[in-house]
Amino acid sequence: MIALENFSYTYPGRTEPALNGVTLRVRQGEVVLVTGPTGAGKTTLCLAATGILHHEYGGGSRGRALLMGRDVTKYADLAEIGRRVGVVFDDPDAQLIFTTVEEEVTSGLEGLPLPRENLLERMEEVLEITATSGLRERAPHTLSGGQKQRVAIAATLALGTGIVVLDEPSSELDEEGTQRLFRILQKLKAEGKTVLVVEHKLDALFSLADRMVFLEGGRITVEGAPEDLLRDERVRSVLHSDVDDRPVRLATARQREQRAAAPPIIAIERLVHAYDGHDALQGLDLAVHPGEFVAIIGDNGSGKTTLIKHLNGLLKPTSGSVTVRGLDTRNAAINELARHVGLVFQNPDTMLFEETVAEEVQFGPANLGMSNVADRVTHALDEVGLSAQRGTYPRSLSRGERQRLAVACIVAMEPEVIVLDEPTTGLDAAESRRIMELASRLRDDGKTIVMVTHNMRIVEDYADRIVLLEHGALVADSATGGEEVICQRLCSTSRAPASFTA
16 A cells, blocks of 8 residues: 655755665555654655655655555645545644634545535544544634644544554644544554554554554664564664653752742733633633743643743733733733743744754844844854754754754743743654753753643653643642642553652
């Protein structure tokens, strides 16, 4: 069904191939799991296998890529391929284009030769199995990252194609969403669908796979049964694991008292924010003190990203107030707030638009009229380990390098508060640790860190305060006696913490 034969590919403007002599066959009804370190070429493999590289990207290729026995170059366009292959991209925003969730799903049904009642049945089934029925009237851009990912999966399933390719489909999903994805893949397998899935989070998925492929440096270096590959140390080193003996590092009572003695750097009072009549935040109160490392956790749609977008003025309160360093965000200009709060977006590509790495980092401080811009750029690139890539085109970097570049863009402006929205999405375990150690160094340098994440392992290892949101409300805060509730959440999604107090 999918075949790459000694396939190599080099992106336009690059000299090093992203894929180098890859041979891979995925037979009808097989589920093949692809993993590997960040920047190994996994997404490129998905784009090659679905004909997107040839029909959209250009670049140089050797060898052949075939779908259903036919070379992808022989298909007229992606529309013809799309009738045979459904794709879920690693960035759901890239494929959500309609004004409501229902329109996103029905758009894939319109070309199917089925009676209207059958189409409506299929739509309801897809909405049900992806838990998106309650979102049908919502605009996709108002959804959380995990909700968008579920909608993208729903729109792809609606097509009913015999081949499904998924690139990091669980990267933005909470635990419940990941388990739901597992059940969806079980259903696809039972129906005899051919599935190619790229993932780093394998706990819930590897038991489904017939084969597992490990990609390094654009080459397949190991291939075989999942249980065999999981014994390989190279493979294990890039996978996210729940096995760790480090205790939760919550702040001690004395540390909390010392921090609380200082005025809060962020003060949120009775914050409400509504999208199209839906209250994403419901009267939320929160104070963050200088020097804290706060993790904001909660299920998809709990309001986490909506909350942090209020910290730099991207969103304004429907009611209530947000104050940062004494500035009321309802009245403060965004460029003024940027001097105090830097937000690193979940997808680093939304922040990158310049021609070189150095120019990306230079843009922020130069735009704000800051002094010593060149020194700021040098310091920021040193801090994130990208000094050698000063002249590199940003989008040619690996995902992990682009994430570190996005952090450098914020570091160069030296804000007191750095906000990280799902900073390890799409990264392997080693690159995730690198990003989090960077965040820890920034906290040790006196920055206040606010982080949104679904990765409970990271929460336990790095945060000293945990805030839990549910349905737009703050339901537990480790700084105010909510440890037991939070421990229940951590224990249900990870392992039982070794210690919950310092």
